[in-house]
Amino acid sequence: EGVFTYDPGFVSTAACESQITYIDGANGILLHRGYPIEQLAEKSDYLETCFLLLHGELPTPEESEKFRNTVKNHTMVHDQVIHFFNGFRRDAHPMAIMCGVVGALSAFYHDSMDFSDQEHREIAAFRLIAKMPTLAAMCYKYSMGQPFMYPRNDLSYSENFLHMMFGTPCEEYQPNKTLAKAMDRIFLLHADHEQNASTSTVRLAGSTGANPFACIASGIAALWGPAHGGANEAVLTMLEEIGDEANIPEFIEKAKDKNDPFRLMGFGHRVYKNFDPRAKVMRQTCNEVLTELGLEDDPLLKIAMRLEQIALEDEYFVKRQLYPNVDFYSGIILKAVGIPVSMFTVIFAMSRTIGWFAHWNEMISGSYRIGRPRQLYTGYTKRDYPTE
Numbered sequence: 001e002g003v004f005t006y007d008p009g010f011v012s013t014a015a016c017e018s019q020i021t022y023i024d025g026a027n028g029i030l031l032h033r034g035y036p037i038e039q040l041a042e043k044s045d046y047l048e049t050c051f052l053l054l055h056g057e058l059p060t061p062e063e064s065e066k067f068r069n070t071v072k073n074h075t076m077v078h079d080q081v082i083h084f085f086n087g088f089r090r091d092a093h094p095m096a097i098m099c100g101v102v103g104a105l106s107a108f109y110h111d112s113m114d115f116s117d118q119e120h121r122e123i124a125a126f127r128l129i130a131k132m133p134t135l136a137a138m139c140y141k142y143s144m145g146q147p148f149m150y151p152r153n154d155l156s157y158s159e160n161f162l163h164m165m166f167g168t169p170c171e172e173y174q175p176n177k178t179l180a181k182a183m184d185r186i187f188l189l190h191a192d193h194e195q196n197a198s199t200s201t202v203r204l205a206g207s208t209g210a211n212p213f214a215c216i217a218s219g220i221a222a223l224w225g226p227a228h229g230g231a232n233e234a235v236l237t238m239l240e241e242i243g244d245e246a247n248i249p250e251f252i253e254k255a256k257d258k259n260d261p262f263r264l265m266g267f268g269h270r271v272y273k274n275f276d277p278r279a280k281v282m283r284q285t286c287n288e289v290l291t292e293l294g295l296e297d298d299p300l301l302k303i304a305m306r307l308e309q310i311a312l313e314d315e316y317f318v319k320r321q322l323y324p325n326v327d328f329y330s331g332i333i334l335k336a337v338g339i340p341v342s343m344f345t346v347i348f349a350m351s352r353t354i355g356w357f358a359h360w361n362e363m364i365s366g367s368y369r370i371g372r373p374r375q376l377y378t379g380y381t382k383r384d385y386p387t388e
């Protein structure tokens with residue numbers, strides 16, 4: 001048998017060709033279809049970026065309107081889906097619920113399951129982009145014991161999400177424009193990031209010919225861990241654990257101690273060995289939101305800002321090029337908006353769904369082989385089953 005390249009963690013293995021996203025980690029550059037993330041964050045919005053990731057070009061005004069309207073046509077979920085929610089404990093982690101309910105969508109759309117047909121793939125894309133916020137908000141409402149809120153198509157994508165999260169049948173939610181804009185920016189900045197662990201998982205699952213809704217559920221599972229999308233939740237948990245600015249040095253020392261598994265959550269990145277360009281934009285949005293809400297003096301946020309400052313000056317972090325990543329700031333913004341911590345990773349999953357789908361779509365539309373890594377076997381050589 002052949003000789004394999006041994007590359008644990010896929011540090012230097014390219015598993016596919018892709019035209020969607022380019023990252024230059026050394027120089028802190030991120031481009032979607034050639035457009036710098038900073039420009040998209042400033043000039044575009046989440047739905048337009050979804051179109052771009054999916055189709056490769058920015059939409060014309062007509063295409064944009066059609067795309068937005070079609071998303072609105074798909075925002076409701078099938079009424080049967082409610083039964084899936086009712087099967088969960090009220091205190092279930094929302095990411096556990098999301099793995100289940102998004103996977104369950106694969107059982108609902110028997111009219112358009114020929115994924116070799118581009119039209120069927122497009123309908124699946126619309127369904128996913130439109131229904132993820134509805135399902136995400138349902139997770140929260142279920143945990144609170146509050147009635148599910150129907151989507152409102154007169155609102156923007158992010159306003160509608162906030163309405164489904166915070167509105168009740170008794171009181172209409174009045175979307176705050178700054179917060180809705182900040183949410184849209186969070187969605188946009190998380191939309192895609194080439195072959196990260198969850199996207200690679202979606203591609204691997206998709207390479208077997210599996211149903212795309214099930215593939216997206218596999219991406220949600222991979223995203224959940226604290227080393228990946230779960231970091232935004234872990235950041236807040238860590239800040240609460242630190243509890244006081246005076247305790248920061250102790251936690252910095254723990255993070256540096258190789259005998260202690262603790263790491264500073266929201267710091268470091270496999271690819272960026274420079275400031276993550278998304279984190280720069282997120283940092284600015286974070287300041288805007290805190291000012292808008294008059295939260296500059298919030299104790300937890302003060303700990304975050306001080307931690308950032310200390311870590312950026314500490315030799316250990318400087319030498320290893322460990323900068324605050326996108327999850328460090330997004331967690332702070334989400335907390336300020338009033339999103340419960342357990343929902344943070346769900347919001348990441350919602351936003352990343354378009355990236356997962358675009359990669360799945362790119363793979364399915366071209367020529368591909370089933371993903372099948374090899375291994376270095378380090379177990380027993382052949383031995384005989386013991387006889388009496």
Ligand code: CMC
Nearest residue numbers: 226227228229231255263264265266267268269270320325
């Ligand atoms: N705190 C303390 N030390 C760290 C940290 C950290 N957050 N991250 C990396 N290191 C050290 C690590 O111990 C190692 O040191 P040494 O060379 O002395 O052994 C060195 O830096 C390189 O780390 P690595 O584990 O080889 O790097 P990796 O590319 O395998 O891991 C990472 C990348 C993001 C998983 C890691 O930096 C980490 O665990 N960060 C904290 C979790 C986090 O914030 N994750 C979100 C990533 S961004 C969004 C996303 O991908 O979803």
